[in-house]
Amino acid sequence: MGRACCTHAGQLHPEADIFGQLASGKRLQGGPFRRYKDTLKLNLKQCGISVDSLSSAALNRTAWRSQCHEATDDIEEARVAALEHKRAVRKGSVSSHNTGAWACDRCKKICQSRIGLYAHQRTHR
């Protein structure tokens, strides 16, 4: 009752306003629409390229191109590896819960999946 005392007469409680929007509102299932800028930042992050150093890194065109090609090749390699693993799990040749199978050869960290190991190994570069 303490919170109800704070509202003025004839005015709805702020929480009632919020939950009222949740009941009648409609949000997109995958999240809000992304702008081109957001997608670009997401792709750069996946490639391991800092957004802050983007303009200076792109000045050296040769290095920039090789960096972009290297990053996209790595992403494609990881994507294919993840799909192959997913298929192997689906076909039953590999257990989905094979803990300890994905160990880093540098620091012996145990990863839950091949893609997780790949993402971890990127930190050693």
Ligand SMILES: [Zn+2]
């Ligand atoms: Zn490691």
